[in-house]
Amino acid sequence: MYERMAAAHIVPELLYTIWLVIYYILEAVVLSLIPNRMKARKDISDEVVLITGGGHGIGRSLAVRFARLRCRVIILDNNQEWLDEAQRIIASEGADVYAYLCDVSNRQNVYECARLIQNDVGEVSILVNNAGIVCSKYFMDLPDESITDVFRTNTFAHFWTLKAFLPSMMDRNHGHIITIASVVGKGAGCAASGYISSKFAAVGLHEALEMELRMLRRTGIHMTLVCPGLVSTGLFEGAEYKFPRLVPVLDADKLAEDVVDTVLRNGHLVITPFMAELGVRVKSLLPVKACNAVMDFAGATTMLNTFRGRQTTTTAIS
Structure with missing residues (x-):
């Protein structure tokens, strides 16, 4: 009898779910x-935007675009020279x-x-977790300290910044998180297992937090996940696609423009x-061996063979 009662509840729920999926x-x-x-795009003027790795590359390009939308911009970086230059460039936008x-x-x-930020500026309403580093080595050549770094x-x-700034967003049910x-x-890909697995983890954190x-019915907090290929910031200097005309290296400014436009539309x-x-779409559809053949042809296993990377230790993003 219990099973019949349970089935009576499950069937309407299943039909409703199917209807939602189709809709x-x-x-x-x-x-x-x-x-x-x-x-339609939302108005984010006067919002407080915090960008990690904001002194260079994608982070700085994002900061400039948010500044042009009359946001108050906060940039974090571990390189003082980059910070000073980025602050001057962003301030020239009048922000x-x-x-x-x-x-x-x-x-x-x-x-x-x-x-310090909460005392100096106030509560952050848009958080951009952008900072990143890379170490390109085959797995058995990867130093333990590089993995942890x-x-x-x-x-x-991402955990630490979210722990610091998400509570106020939840209290107000207002904000936007960009990963x-x-x-x-x-x-x-290949020859960067530490970097790749760290990015898988960042994607997992983003998707788990969004759910x-x-x-928790904090639907006023929007989330946008950004997964670019190679970007011309210098972080992956020397890496190259097998078919560069078909798969171009991205310009940081153009990527930032696309990201901000997606944020304004509350895109995911x-x-x-x-x-x-x-x-990415095809990978989930093909059998493993077929996917491997495509990846080999596309050069995913060899694109880091000429990797040199940036010549100084930095916090920037690919």
């Missing part, structure tokens, strides 16, 4: 047919900009910096360039 698929199809320039020297891989450093910056730092991950966080906030995901997005 949201149709909604997604319709929205995909509407040009982005015609979609209020605050720069803090901070090693986001250090939990206490993040929490101390957060207290990469995870501290690329993954653990700058990598396309390899959606589909692995958690939805279940940015995967770019197109062929990288296609590869």
